[in-house]
Amino acid sequence: MSDPLREIVYPGDSGLGSDLTLLPISPQRVLATWSVPNGLEPSGESLGASHGSVNTADGAYRLRLREVVVDPTDGEAVGREWVIDVEDGRKNCVVDVTEPGIQLRAELVRANGINGSARVAQSRRVQMPPATRQEDAGRIQWMICDRPDPRHEE
């Protein structure tokens, strides 16, 4: 559905910069929504080459979703990747990922010549919901909490 509130202009919209948000819908579906102010130039180099087609026309946008694998020694590493060419004027899309329960991060990149692209916006990391009961960890942790009576607070 196109935006029925297009007429609303937020002051200094361009000053806010571009924005990309990932919202999980279900374990294997995520909604990416973005806004790129008019005239905004890409800032910063893209984090890496995409695995998909790179022969995109100059100025075209592409969405890259990456699985984030948290490595306790090295920090974040990148796992699988999904690349979507974005039609002109589009502000959101739904991406089907192959596995539930993974962590994702996305970036919106803009092609600037053959094999070249620059990042326009980057999302925060999101955790996709698990689809089924998790594997039993074998160890159960217990916690004791004291609960003050809220009626006697304040």
Place this chain on the structure above:
Amino acid sequence: MARGYLSIVLHAHLPYVRPAPRCPSEREAWLYERARDCYLPLIRVLDRLHEDNVRTRLTLSLSPTLIAQLCAPLVQERLVRHLNDMIELSARELNRTALMPELRRLSGTYHLRLLQIHQALVQRCGGNMVTALAEMEARGQIELITGPASHAFLPGLAALEPQAVRCQIQLGMDEFAKAFGHPPAGFWLPECAYTPELDEVLEREGIGYVIVDGRALERATPPAFHGVLAPVYCPSGVAAFGRDRDGPGFGGCDALGRPTDPTYRNNRVDIADELPPEYLRPHMPGDGVRVSTGIRYERIGGGNGESRVYQRTAALDRAAEAALDYMTERMHRTEATAWKMDRPPIFVSAYEIESFGYRWFEGIEFLDYLVRKVHFDQNVLETVTPGEYLDRHRCNQMTTPAASSWSGEGYFEPWVTPGNAWVYSHLSRATRLMRELTAAVSAARLPDDAAATGDRGIGNDLPTRALRAAGRQLVLAQSSDWLTMMGSPEHGEYARDRLRLHLSNFARVASQIRDREIKSCDIEALEREWPIFEQIRTDAYD
């Protein structure tokens, strides 16, 4: 000691609707209809249970927008007027149905019921249901909890800006404390929607427990040892109770709690849709405004030679049977599981309060019967509130509940869909702008101003007032109601209009703050037109 616990949690919420200046609007009547069919009948039931010394432990979740409306003097006045109108109408119905014995008997029932509801509001509550509920809480009959300020879908907001979640929770807690004089015992997550990102914010705001969908515990990491039959502590220490989805719902109702049994009253056929407008006009709030009357003569079944007329006694018998089945099923599950557990299992029955009385007319009596049966007819189950459970069982498993909601699939549709992605785009831009404006106003404030307000962002200088007015509009735009209504042919346009109104108000004030050309008359007008969330702080966005 009982071998199992039954915890009934009822969630009451309505989006904030400003009282129209001259006469109530159809949207405003949402509250009057629910007060008439659901809230006031429930207060009457609770009073009767108290008089009869029946142990009752119910948890009632009141959303901050509902609390604000229930406390507004104009709303209270109009509710009394609505009940007076309905009493007059039901008296006319006695005459109109004089020659139709079955209908005449029913109209007599409605007339008496409306008189009793009117008495409950005016004499029992003094016009203000909030004070009556506070009294019931003080006598230990109910536990009161609340939710985010405008009933925001928190996992969606968390994905946009954690500060927006903090503002919603903080403001919801403050509004509750203003009305009841103390913080809530627990917190209702709208749509039972949870994501692990909420845990830290919930703990920081001092929340004791939340209710999540049962699937959040079933899919927790690591899995909840007792499934939904015991709460867990999230890593922060906030307790999460899983909504019980395993048992059958209410007898004679579908999975959504809508009545299907042929003896129950048909809620879709109201005399407001059947009788001539000129007959109804004197009892309607204003020209062209039509509200439901709650006077309905048909039952769900009937036809093909059978009478369609609602038989109250038969319907109440069916509701009593449903209450017995509901209790018996939980008793059987208690027997089947308690021996495996180190504590009595808890069945958290969390529902929208509207299911009782408003959507399912006999639902109020069902609750009454259920509580009485648990008290008198067995010794396996005991009613408890989540807070009471935590007082008795302080040691619980620690795990991370899974992202989930109470929707059919248990995830985030219909609140996150491609069809409403544009809403999130607006909310994201507006929220980022709010953060930027907060930083600018805060930087420009003199240290003395900050000290005078305890640095809680509730100052009264014009820039702070403007920022708070903008913040109120943003909070109102974040309501999950607009996302829910968006797909409905009946309410979709209203939802879009409300979003347009709040976001354009926000953008206009934001523009004034940014350009340092704040129009005090505009801010005053917004404060006057939207008398809600007076305590909004701006420090949530710092």
